[in-house]
Amino acid sequence: MVSLIPAGFRALPLSAVQLSLAAVLKCGQSFRWTSYPLPSSPDAESSPTHEYRLCLRDRVVCLRQSPDYLFYRSVFPGEHLSAEQERVSNEETLIWLKDYFQLDVDLVELYNQWSDRDQVFNKLKSRFSGIRMLRQDPWENLISFICSSNNNIPRITKMVHALCKQYSPSLISLPPPELSESDCQVPATYHSFPPPSLLAAPGVKSTLRGLGFGYRADYIQRTAKMLVDTHGCSISNTGSRENCEEWLTGLRDMSTEAAREELLKFVGVGRKVADCVLLMSLDKREVIPVDTHVHQIALKHYGLRTVGGSKGKGAMTPRIYDEVAAKLADIWGEYAGWAHSVLFTADLKAFSSFGIQPSTPARDMGASASASTSSSKRKHDETRNKAEMQRKAVLMSAAVAAIAAVATVVVAVHDDPSLLKDEYSDSDLSSIEEDGSSPRPEKRRKRSSD
DNA sequence: CATCGACCTATG
DNA sequence: ATAGGTCGAT
Numbered sequence: 001m002v003s004l005i006p007a008g009f010r011a012l013p014l015s016a017v018q019l020s021l022a023a024v025l026k027c028g029q030s031f032r033w034t035s036y037p038l039p040s041s042p043d044a045e046s047s048p049t050h051e052y053r054l055c056l057r058d059r060v061v062c063l064r065q066s067p068d069y070l071f072y073r074s075v076f077p078g079e080h081l082s083a084e085q086e087r088v089s090n091e092e093t094l095i096w097l098k099d100y101f102q103l104d105v106d107l108v109e110l111y112n113q114w115s116d117r118d119q120v121f122n123k124l125k126s127r128f129s130g131i132r133m134l135r136q137d138p139w140e141n142l143i144s145f146i147c148s149s150n151n152n153i154p155r156i157t158k159m160v161h162a163l164c165k166q167y168s169p170s171l172i173s174l175p176p177p178e179l180s181e182s183d184c185q186v187p188a189t190y191h192s193f194p195p196p197s198l199l200a201a202p203g204v205k206s207t208l209r210g211l212g213f214g215y216r217a218d219y220i221q222r223t224a225k226m227l228v229d230t231h232g233c234s235i236s237n238t239g240s241r242e243n244c245e246e247w248l249t250g251l252r253d254m255s256t257e258a259a260r261e262e263l264l265k266f267v268g269v270g271r272k273v274a275d276c277v278l279l280m281s282l283d284k285r286e287v288i289p290v291d292t293h294v295h296q297i298a299l300k301h302y303g304l305r306t307v308g309g310s311k312g313k314g315a316m317t318p319r320i321y322d323e324v325a326a327k328l329a330d331i332w333g334e335y336a337g338w339a340h341s342v343l344f345t346a347d348l349k350a351f352s353s354f355g356i357q358p359s360t361p362a363r364d365m366g367a368s369a370s371a372s373t374s375s376s377k378r379k380h381d382e383t384r385n386k387a388e389m390q391r392k393a394v395l396m397s398a399a400v401a402a403i404a405a406v407a408t409v410v411v412a413v414h415d416d417p418s419l420l421k422d423e424y425s426d427s428d429l430s431s432i433e434e435d436g437s438s439p440r441p442e443k444r445r446k447r448s449s450d
Numbered sequence: 451c452a453t454c455g456a457c458c459t460a461t462g
Numbered sequence: 463a464t465a466g467g468t469c470g471a472t
Contacts (some may be wrong), residue, residue: 317452
């Protein structure tokens, strides 16, 4: 049967295996999407559960997803559009969508390739499907990931939204989708990402500090200033972006090494942030950003051994960085950065309940998490908007995974399995290596200094 | 080159 | 103490 198209939306045929909005828009690639839970529908199997919104320069793009379709619409400020304007804007939004989600790339084919090359990935692919790389705006991407240093996703999200609110005027104000008429919720205002010239002003430092950016406030202002001073902030006659934004985008045409070299010139941009930008907005699909998390994944699941003078703690030295990146790149191949994103997302604690079907969709009171887990196989909560619920979901998922692990096969490790370390066990990746025969995870060895 | 401490802030 | 690090000084 054909599922209903939500009112005002257009439907693009697209399998959920090719794209999972729930994963891709919330896994820390972009920090600017807002999501709204939708009231549950009678046809719960195939109808969207959330609406996602992003403010572009001139419009707000709204998305919903069913197993077989991506539903989209765009909302503009001002009065109604003519039929012709409507047609044109829909076409523009569709073009943007195809570019932003890189729909020309067959993700299923990539998943199959990675599965052939990597047994660890093979275990994850069914649960964490549809995770692809966005093709983001380089300027927004750069600033967002300067914010990401020594930081966590919720706070980065807050910071980026605060920055947009501070430096971009409100494009439009919209009510949440399909309100339950009970309470009058305030409409949300939507702000686009501000251009470089606005962040280059000296006063930005203190303003951003006031917004809780910490030391990143300086980095952002100085980077914006550098960019504007070096490559100009006038608007070119063709596009609607500042010259330096165009220049940044132009790094797409350079080699990975040359583009990285340019990015590293900016303040607050080290190897990791540079690699994030290369991968997420500059088309460098083979690049693997290595953070502490990815490092742990490499140690735990890919038998990377800690060589060199690395001290006991997992210090991220340039040496280690290169080793991890080289190892994973070798395993995953041409689209290694994309594969990395799947593994990274799978390891996020916030995704511990991802890809597990709730068998009892009716009851989802957040409290009953612990007791019922041991008896039932696939019972699980479904809504996870409450931050508090997420930690319970972690425990629950771990229990579910442990049961499932009994029936699963031993995971082959690429190097020496005996070198596997277990630094943190509350992630999802941890579930795939519990095969019953592996040695008991050792406690993290901690040096009592002082 | 490799290593170390400082840096904002919020949460475990 | 650490969260998807980076900078500047040994």
